[in-house]
Amino acid sequence: MTNTNTQAAADTAIRPFRIDIPQADLDDLKDRLARTRWSGELPGVGWSRGVPADYLKELAEYWRSGYDWRKHEARINEYPQFTTTIDGQNIHFLHIQSPEPDATPLMLLHGWPGSFVEFMDVIGPLSNPRAHGGDPAEAFHLVIPSIPGFGFSAPLSEPGWTVGRIAGAFIQLMARLGYDRYGVQGGDTGSFVAPEMGQQAPDRIIGIHVNAMLTFPIGEEGEMDALSEEDRERYARMESFNDGYLQVQSLRPQTLAYGLHDSPAGQLAWIVEKFKELTEPEEGLPEDSVDRDRMLTNISLYWFGGTAGSSAQIYYESKHDYSAWEPKERGTVPTGVLLSLAHDVTIRRFAERDHHIVHWTEFDRGGHFFAMEQPSLLVQDVREFFRKVRA
Numbered sequence: 001m002t003n004t005n006t007q008a009a010a011d012t013a014i015r016p017f018r019i020d021i022p023q024a025d026l027d028d029l030k031d032r033l034a035r036t037r038w039s040g041e042l043p044g045v046g047w048s049r050g051v052p053a054d055y056l057k058e059l060a061e062y063w064r065s066g067y068d069w070r071k072h073e074a075r076i077n078e079y080p081q082f083t084t085t086i087d088g089q090n091i092h093f094l095h096i097q098s099p100e101p102d103a104t105p106l107m108l109l110h111g112w113p114g115s116f117v118e119f120m121d122v123i124g125p126l127s128n129p130r131a132h133g134g135d136p137a138e139a140f141h142l143v144i145p146s147i148p149g150f151g152f153s154a155p156l157s158e159p160g161w162t163v164g165r166i167a168g169a170f171i172q173l174m175a176r177l178g179y180d181r182y183g184v185q186g187g188d189t190g191s192f193v194a195p196e197m198g199q200q201a202p203d204r205i206i207g208i209h210v211n212a213m214l215t216f217p218i219g220e221e222g223e224m225d226a227l228s229e230e231d232r233e234r235y236a237r238m239e240s241f242n243d244g245y246l247q248v249q250s251l252r253p254q255t256l257a258y259g260l261h262d263s264p265a266g267q268l269a270w271i272v273e274k275f276k277e278l279t280e281p282e283e284g285l286p287e288d289s290v291d292r293d294r295m296l297t298n299i300s301l302y303w304f305g306g307t308a309g310s311s312a313q314i315y316y317e318s319k320h321d322y323s324a325w326e327p328k329e330r331g332t333v334p335t336g337v338l339l340s341l342a343h344d345v346t347i348r349r350f351a352e353r354d355h356h357i358v359h360w361t362e363f364d365r366g367g368h369f370f371a372m373e374q375p376s377l378l379v380q381d382v383r384e385f386f387r388k389v390r391a
Contacts, residue, residue: 012176017081017092017152019073021304026069029264029303033064036265047276051269055285059272060265063296072297079123083152084176086169089161092116092152093145095177098127100139104206104386105179107170108144111188111212112249112311113271114369115151116144117298118187121375126382138383143177145170147189149310151301156310162321163189163314167196171204180204183386187212187370189314195355198333207389208331209359209382211338211370214238215350218327227349234345241345245274249315257309264303271299278368280342290372331355336385338378343367359385 041053079094094116097103106126108119123142130136146153148161148169170193174182183206186194191210198205217223217235227235248256260267272286272295279289286295302308318324336359339346351357361381366374 011085014082014084014176017083018077019081019152021069021073025304029300030064032264033060036060036263038265051273051276056265056269056272059292060268062292063264063268063299067293067296067300069297069300072293072300076117076120076297084173086172086176087157087165089148089157089169090153090155091145091148091169091173093143093173094123096123096127096142096144098139098141100128100130100136102137103127103139103141104390105174105177105182106140106142106382106386107174107182107184107194108142108371109170109184109186109190109193110144110147110150111186111190112150112314113274113298113302114188114372115298115301116146117294117301118369118371119144120294122371122379122382125376125379129383134383138387140183140386141179143174143179143182145173147193147311147314149313150307151305154305154307154310156313159313160317161313162317163192163196163324164200164321166314167193167200171197171201174204181206183207183209183389185209185382188368192318195331195333195335198331198335199328202332205333207334207336207386208355209336209338209385211340211378212344212368213337213346213351215347215354217350223349227347231347231349234347238345242277245270246315249312250319251316253309253312253316256312260302260308261306267303267308268299270308271302275369278343279373280340280365280367282342282367289367290369294372328354334358334389336381336388337361338363338370338381340366340368340370359388 038053046052079096081094083090083092110116110118125132126140127142129139148166149156181204184194184197191213194208194210198208260270275286275290275295279286333356335355335357337346337351337357339362341362341364363377366377371378
């Protein structure tokens with residue numbers, strides 16, 4: 001019989017982790033891509049109804065015969081990675097400790113269809129600014145977790161991994177690493193998790209920096225009347241957004257999972273459409289905004305980890321977590337917002353209603369995947385925000 005104290009200790013253990021995808025899985029991916037049963041398409045519709053066949057065939061062939069997973073696997077493995085168990089869930093994370101002893105701990109949070117790979121180009125400048133022409137006083141110790149159900153934070157232990165539960169797990173993770181006071185940065189799903197961490201542990205979090213934040217009306221009389229012309233335009237874009245993927249993932253994630261889990265071409269199309277739609281410039285191809293290999297490394301994590309279905313569960317949980325929509329106290333943690341003018345639909349009046357906004361930046365470059373598209377601008381804005389917070 002297992003001693004309960006021993007089991008409890010094991011559950012809190014932090015275990016070193018390295019990525020080592022079996023060669024058989026790489027061979028299987030190439031074989032499946034080579035045997036893809038391609039769908040036909042209507043002539044002349046371009047991207048208006050989904051990913052064009054010619055584009056996807058070329059990208060799939062590059063994934064099969066040109067992309068080198070082992071090269072990118074080795075690069076990721078240059079960073080210290082770990083796993084631990086929190087609330088019954090396996091949590092994977094990168095932990096990059098700055099060479100500067102007084103560095104500020106900072107958690108970086110991704111969303112869907114991203115992963116920890118989104119932050120590869122900001123790790124060096126944030127953790128070791130001295131080596132990148134920056135001020136060593138602005139260094140960060142970085143903790144970059146995979147959201148439960150994503151990457152190597154899989155499989156999901158059970159239903160119920162809502163934004164609030166994820167926030168609580170990440171608060172535990174930072175405590176387990178010995179960080180009593182720290183900052184949080186997040187985009188997409190991370191822009192929901194980060195403020196929730198501030199709600200749950202305002203005494204521990206020195207500042208919250210977000211991009212791709214969503215803010216909503218709450219039905220108050222006259223709340224739309226005072227919106228600026230820019231905010232009205234953003235609200236119109238929010239209402240007209242083609243959210244077919246959101247509806248499927250929030251209502252039938254398991255049914256979707258069978259197709260994406262079985263077909264790498266299907267998984268590729270499902271994610272690359274979002275990179276096309278949400279990067280800047282919108283009229284360009286995803287590769288015009290994000291390095292093609294980086295995008296395929298991100299997609300490969302979904303394929304090799306088999307997380308098409310588990311990653312989609314966050315949409316189901318969010319739609320069915322009615323407590324998340326209940327009125328909350330205005331956040332008290334100092335918050336900074338980075339707004340991509342091309343794609344983000346954050347409405348400042350609503351953001352200031354809900355959060356303690358002390359920093360607001362608008363960029364006319366970069367889209368939804370800001371850490372991948374404009375890493376230097378993200379680093380610049382994170383530094384500026386935490387400079388204010390420290391002061």
